[in-house]
Amino acid sequence: MGSISASLPAPAKPPVDISDYPKLDRKQAGHLRHFHNLVSQADGEWHHFGGLEGHQELDEAYRYQLATMAYAAGVAHYHRLPAMRGPFKKLLRRIIHKMLLRQVWGYWFNTSHSGYVFDPDLPEIRKPWADPVIKENIMYSGHLLLMTSLYAMLFDDDEFEKEGSLTFRWDPLFWDRKQDFVYSNRTLQKVIFEQMEENGWVGVCCEPNAVFVVCNQFPVSELRSLQARLTAQIIAMRYNDSRDGTDNVHEVLKKYKAALVAKGMIGDSGLYTSYYNLRQQKAMPPRQGTHTAWANAFMNTWNSSEVRARYDNHVTGFLTNVDGKTRLNASRVGLAFRKLVFEDGADPQSPETLAQARQICNKFISPVVPFETISWVTFTMMLSELGKKKELGDLHEYVDARLEPTWEKGGLYYPRNDELFDSEYNMIHMEPHSGNAGIGYSRLNVEDGQKKMWDKPWTKEILEGRPYVDGIGFADGVDFLRGLWDEEARAIIVTLRSWSGEDHSIAMQVKNLPKGNWAVYIDAGLKETVEDADFVDITESVGTDEVDIIVARI
Known part of the structure; x- marks a missing residue:
C-alpha cells in the first residue's frame, strides 16, 4: 500500500450518495448469519438440522440443506454484495467442508x-460400497460438483480442482480399516459424465435403479420441459467450461434431450415425471409437485421460455388464491385439487374446489413414503427465480405471521x-x-438470478479487474449490508x-484497486487519504448503528 497522506487534497464528502445503492434488509442479513451460525458449529454438531427422517434419505437431508445454503450465498454474493469476496469465500468454504463430512454422505x-x-x-439385496460418488448417488455427487464449481467461478480459486481436494x-470406528476415496472437481465430473454415457444419456441414478430427472438435470432439452433437483450437474459443467475454455455442456445437452424424449420422461399431467427405472425401462408418473418447482428454480437457466410457459399448469393446486392472497397447499391437497380441475372439470378459481380438495386430500397420501414432502423451499425458490413478486411476497407474509420466525445469534x-394443517x-x-435454507434463498435471490449467473459467469479476467474486500468475515460479528464496486x-x-x-473493531482490506490516490470516507466524512496505492487498510469500530465506508479515487 502507498503511504497515508495528511496533505493529499480530497473532497470533504464522498463523490457518491450511499443511499443510491441498495442494501440488504434485516431479514436478508439474518438468513446469511443463520447459514454462518449453522456451519460454524463444531463438526458433529447438527443443531437445527434434524428432521423426521433421520437416516439422510429424503429431501430434508443434511446435503440438501447445505447445498441450498451454498446456492443462496452464491446468489447473494453475485447479485447483491459482489465486492465482499472475503466474507463469502470463507462462508462457502465452510459449507463445503461440512458437505465432505461422513455424517453427510x-x-x-x-x-x-x-x-x-x-x-x-x-433378485436379492446387493453388496454395498462406501465410496459415495463412484456410482449412482447423483443426489449427493451432483450437488458437491456444483458447490465446488460455484466456489471456483465466484472466487477464481482452483482449490477443489486439485487431485485429492475432495x-x-x-x-x-470398529472396522479397523480406513479407506480414502480421492477425487477432485474434474475427476468427479468425469465420473458423472461416464455414468450418463453408460445409462444411454437418460441420467445418473439417485437411489439404485432410479434415475430421478429431478435429481439429475445434467443436460436439459432446449424444446421440452425436464426436471431436476437443483440442476446441479449441468450448471457445474457450464461453470467449468467457462474456466477451462471448453464447451462440453452443449454436446451433453443434445444427447440428454434425445434420451429423455425416447424414454418418455415427459409426463402428460403437466408435472415432471418422478423417476426412470433403469432395469424396467419405465418412467414413473409424478407423485407431488415440489420436485417440479425445485427443478424450475434452476432449469430457468437454460430453458427459461418453457419453464415460464408451463408455470400456470405447474402451480395449479399447489398455489391457490385465498381472499386475494397466494397460499401454498400441502402436496396431498394440491394433488386432490389437480384431479378435481383436470379430470373432473372443477373451477380452479372457486373456493369450493379448494374446500373439496381439502376434504378428499387424504386419498393422495403416498403409500410408500410416510413423510410430508418439502414445499416451502421449492416453491419460494421457484417464485424468486421467476420474479413472481406478488406470490412470493404473500408466502413470505404468511410464514412470518404463522410459522414462528425465530432470531438466534x-x-x-x-x-x-x-x-401439517391447522x-x-x-x-x-x-x-x-x-x-434453515430455502426461505432464505428466496429472499436473497433476484429475478433470473440463476439464469444471469449461467449467462455471464464470473471469469478470471472479470475478477482480476475488480476491487474487493478481504480480511473480514461473518465470524467478526458484523453483518454485510452493502458491498460493491x-x-x-x-x-x-x-x-x-x-x-x-456490541462494538466490534474490524480490520479489513480493500484489494485490487487500480493503483493511484484514494480517499477513505466513514459515514460520509473524510477519514484519510492514501497515496499511490493498489490496496487500502481500514480499521473501524462497528456497533448497533450502520457504518458506511466508501473508498474513492482522487
Whole structure:
C-alpha cells in the first residue's frame, strides 16, 4: 500500500450518495448469519438440522440443506454484495467442508444395498460400497460438483480442482480399516459424465435403479420441459467450461434431450415425471409437485421460455388464491385439487374446489413414503427465480405471521413443525430444509438470478479487474449490508452493522484497486487519504448503528 497522506487534497464528502445503492434488509442479513451460525458449529454438531427422517434419505437431508445454503450465498454474493469476496469465500468454504463430512454422505453405504421400492424385480439385496460418488448417488455427487464449481467461478480459486481436494474417508470406528476415496472437481465430473454415457444419456441414478430427472438435470432439452433437483450437474459443467475454455455442456445437452424424449420422461399431467427405472425401462408418473418447482428454480437457466410457459399448469393446486392472497397447499391437497380441475372439470378459481380438495386430500397420501414432502423451499425458490413478486411476497407474509420466525445469534430461521394443517386446513408444516435454507434463498435471490449467473459467469479476467474486500468475515460479528464496486464512480461502497449491538473493531482490506490516490470516507466524512496505492487498510469500530465506508479515487 502507498503511504497515508495528511496533505493529499480530497473532497470533504464522498463523490457518491450511499443511499443510491441498495442494501440488504434485516431479514436478508439474518438468513446469511443463520447459514454462518449453522456451519460454524463444531463438526458433529447438527443443531437445527434434524428432521423426521433421520437416516439422510429424503429431501430434508443434511446435503440438501447445505447445498441450498451454498446456492443462496452464491446468489447473494453475485447479485447483491459482489465486492465482499472475503466474507463469502470463507462462508462457502465452510459449507463445503461440512458437505465432505461422513455424517453427510455416509448414508450411501446403506442405500447402495438397493431395495424393492425402486427395483421391484431385484433378485436379492446387493453388496454395498462406501465410496459415495463412484456410482449412482447423483443426489449427493451432483450437488458437491456444483458447490465446488460455484466456489471456483465466484472466487477464481482452483482449490477443489486439485487431485485429492475432495477426499472421502470411510473409517467406521470398529472396522479397523480406513479407506480414502480421492477425487477432485474434474475427476468427479468425469465420473458423472461416464455414468450418463453408460445409462444411454437418460441420467445418473439417485437411489439404485432410479434415475430421478429431478435429481439429475445434467443436460436439459432446449424444446421440452425436464426436471431436476437443483440442476446441479449441468450448471457445474457450464461453470467449468467457462474456466477451462471448453464447451462440453452443449454436446451433453443434445444427447440428454434425445434420451429423455425416447424414454418418455415427459409426463402428460403437466408435472415432471418422478423417476426412470433403469432395469424396467419405465418412467414413473409424478407423485407431488415440489420436485417440479425445485427443478424450475434452476432449469430457468437454460430453458427459461418453457419453464415460464408451463408455470400456470405447474402451480395449479399447489398455489391457490385465498381472499386475494397466494397460499401454498400441502402436496396431498394440491394433488386432490389437480384431479378435481383436470379430470373432473372443477373451477380452479372457486373456493369450493379448494374446500373439496381439502376434504378428499387424504386419498393422495403416498403409500410408500410416510413423510410430508418439502414445499416451502421449492416453491419460494421457484417464485424468486421467476420474479413472481406478488406470490412470493404473500408466502413470505404468511410464514412470518404463522410459522414462528425465530432470531438466534443474529440469524433468522423458521423452526421445525411436524404438524401439517391447522384446524382450517392451512398448511403449518415446516421442515429444516425450508426453515434453515430455502426461505432464505428466496429472499436473497433476484429475478433470473440463476439464469444471469449461467449467462455471464464470473471469469478470471472479470475478477482480476475488480476491487474487493478481504480480511473480514461473518465470524467478526458484523453483518454485510452493502458491498460493491462502482466502476463509473471509481468507488467501493460498504455498509456494516454489528448483529449483536456490541462494538466490534474490524480490520479489513480493500484489494485490487487500480493503483493511484484514494480517499477513505466513514459515514460520509473524510477519514484519510492514501497515496499511490493498489490496496487500502481500514480499521473501524462497528456497533448497533450502520457504518458506511466508501473508498474513492482522487
